[in-house]
Structures are given as structure tokens and as C-alpha cells.
Amino acid sequence: MNFINKLSAAWTANDSLLCVGLDPDLAKLPPQFQNDADGIFQFCTGIIDATADLACAFKPQIAYFAALGAERQLEAICGYLRENYPHIPLILDAKRGDIGATARQYAREAYDRYGADAVTVNPYMGSDSVEPYMEWSDRGVIILCRTSNAGGSDLQFLNVDGQPLYQHVARLVADKWNSNGQCALVVGATFPEELAQVRAIVGDMPLLVPGIGAQGGDIAATVASGKTADGMGMMINSSRAILYAAPQAGEDYAAAARRVALETRDAINQYR
């Protein structure tokens, strides 16, 4: 089963468009996970177990592991996910961008080493920075289009022949780079009207949408702008709001994460 089919099955099975981001910042982890080499593994697998029936995907952010030299823990977390929840897509958030032989090394890292179903990729270096990923025909390539940060406008909103650059990227991917049907796009929730414009350009292509939760994007506007006609088509990511949910009375971190994940999934489903 390829990435797009696997994602589609997870949307249905868990009645969910929620992607749970795994960004384990040591300083924010509960104290019992901060002093042990395997604390990151224990923390992340606890989050996975608590939310796997509520998520359409998990998305580890490799930067948090790379800063700590914790690649082995990331391998173990990805292995745990694939073994225990093989029906939930694993997205490696790496935003890689390089060409030819080097891009192929990054594809090997994402798909072979970590076993990811999809990886995020930066479009700035063009088609031959994306093509090497396509050799893994059952995997996905999720290309940055319109990002949720303020500075995203510096390049993405530049006027190219009357339209902002991010719309050219959406069109390039939809019309050219997606010839094998392996592509998805990153479009932030902080700009719902732009999300709607990308949706109009790319048809039913899946969109990975960061920016709700801690980043403040509006769920109703996000879902209305980005969903496909059948109420699917999105992986709406939340990381910090779930990982570092403040436990209420009687809860541990995993129960708090589950509570917020459930609230978020259901809030999204109200508007599908």
C-alpha cells in the first residue's frame, strides 16, 4: 500500500485528520524523562500509545533528535510505531533540500533508515531535488508550499507574474512533479484564505497543515478552507499542545495528551 492509500485508510479508520507531531524538547519533558538516555523514547512511545487511535499520522521532527545526538532513539521510536501501529503513516519532518546523489542519500535516510512513509522536502532547489525521492514508489514526498511562520512571506509571497510564489510552487507540484501521485504539500493554518487557494489549485492532493494548537491557527477556518469535497484531504498537525498538555487532576502526561488529542480531533470533525 502506498503512502496516499495508507493515509486515506487512516483518515477513515480513526475518523481523524489529526497528525500528532513528535518534537521532544528535553527541557519541556516531564522530569522522569529528562535524566535517562532512553527518556525520549519512553516519552514519545507513551504519546504514541495514548493517541494512536485518534491520529491519521505521526510526525517526528528530526531536528530535536539531531541536536541531542539521539538518532538511535528516533530509529527506535520509528520502529516501535511501524511494529505496533503499521496502519498509521509515519512522516519524517526533515525539510530536506539537496540535489541528485545527495538527495538520494536523504531519501535513504528517511525511507530506509527510519522507515518513514513520507518525508517533508524543500522546493527551492527545484525538480531534481525532488525526483530522487520518487524512486521509492510506495512512499510520499511532502513539499513545502506556504509555511505558517511570519517570515514565510519573505519569499513565498513574492509576486511572480501576478501571483505569489507559493501558488507557483503548488502549480509546479500539481502539474509536473506529482506525475507518480506521490506528492503532498505543506500549507500553514495561519492563512486560511491561502489554504483555500492552494486547495483550488491542487485538487484532492493531501495537505499537511501545521499552525493550529500552540501556533494559534483557527480550526473552523482551516478545515473549511482545506478539506476536500469528501471531508478528507488534510493532515492537521499539532505538536506542542498535545505533547506538553498540562495534566488535570489524576492525569499523567500521556492521559493529558490523549485528552487534548481527542478534543482536537473532535473539534476538527465538527467542521468537516
Add this chain to the structure above:
Amino acid sequence: MNFINKLSAAWTANDSLLCVGLDPDLAKLPPQFQNDADGIFQFCTGIIDATADLACAFKPQIAYFAALGAERQLEAICGYLRENYPHIPLILDAKRGDIGATARQYAREAYDRYGADAVTVNPYMGSDSVEPYMEWSDRGVIILCRTSNAGGSDLQFLNVDGQPLYQHVARLVADKWNSNGQCALVVGATFPEELAQVRAIVGDMPLLVPGIGAQGGDIAATVASGKTADGMGMMINSSRAILYAAPQAGEDYAAAARRVALETRDAINQYR
């Protein structure tokens, strides 16, 4: 001493604008390095020892290490370089691109974990994807501008208000992002006339120039187009042509690498 000053001192000390790229592809290594876990370390430190008096910088490409799970070897290579050749800048070629807290993790990876003097970064996500690196005030940030691959034109050559996108990136960096004087740009050797246009925009800012050697860029045109008035200003990278130089009679791989590095440095110096 900050990155720009260290680079400037290395240009002078070694009379060289040559940057030696370390892209260790296992399949291309001499047989004695292919079967041993430390083969990559032995190979790369052999290249470093053979070329350290001919180079203005070394540039390991992290993708080759990441694909193999060889981060420990990369740490060891970087440590070896810093200890034995502390006057030669270490550039981590990672082309990272992410925002805020995540970009800070990538900066920690490059600067603290690997001890790099500079790291390559992708501009697509804008100013707040570059700012976190500036917190390390003695380090450099080398931003992709015009890349040497064919597909680079897909985005970089789009027409933004009458000028190609890459020139807007050059101007953004020169006029805004470089307020602390920590920035350099990546501009490929395959388009000398565009290199000249970037040089005209950015003044004396250092340029990292891939694309000579195996990629076929013309050295005379590259140097003429990219040098500063004092014959400096560039890190002209060669990776494969040096790493995998075919040994002549009586040479081993390191001697062959030294021969090609010397020829390349001197060919560059003819045109400075």
C-alpha cells in the same frame, strides 16, 4: 575569531580559494575503507591530512553520514579537523530550513554538536528560519541563493518584479538578514554571469561556489565572475573530483586527492 575572519585568514595562509567537500559515498571508497565501521573516518581524515595546506575550508555533506547512520563518524571527523587544523573553517553542508524553536535545534546540531564554523541554510521559509542561527555570533550562515543544478531554475529563475528570484534572495540577505555580518551565499559555478550579478549585489560577502570539478563549471569564468576586488571572496568547492581522483602510478588515494587539489587550487589562482 568569527567565521568570516577565520575564512579570510585561511584564504591568505593557504593562498587558496579551494573548499574541499567531504561526501563519502561508501560505494566509491577504496576497498580497504568499505568493510570497516571506521572506514569513513579513516578515508576522510586521510583526505584532510593530504589537503589541509591547500584548502580554505572543508565541507562535510551530512546526507552521506545520515544515510548510513554514521553521525558518530562525522562527529569524529569534525573533532579531528578542529583539533589538528583549527585555522581551517569547517562548513557543515546540511541545507537546513525550519523555523523558530526547530531552527534553533538545527543550529545546536551544526554549531554545538559538530562544532561547525558555518552551516548551509535554505531561505524558502524566510527571515525567522535564519535568525536563530545568528545567536551563535561567532559562526556563519551560508544561505542558498542560486544553485548549480538544472532544476535550480524552477524557482530561482522565476520572474519577481522583473528580476529572477535568486537576485531577490541575494538582496534580502545583503540588505536585511546580514545585519550581524555572519552571512555568506551559495551560488553555483555553472552560471558565471549570474555569479557576477550576485557579486554586484552583495559587495564583499563570501560566496560558496559548488559546480566546478565533476559538475563541469569553468574555473576561469567562475573566478572572474565571483572574486572580490582583492582576489578573494570565494570558497570554490570540489568534492568528487578530489575524493575519488584516480591514482596515478605510485599514488594512493590521498596522494591522488592532493595532486588534484593542488592542480585545482593553482588553476583557480591563475585567474584571481
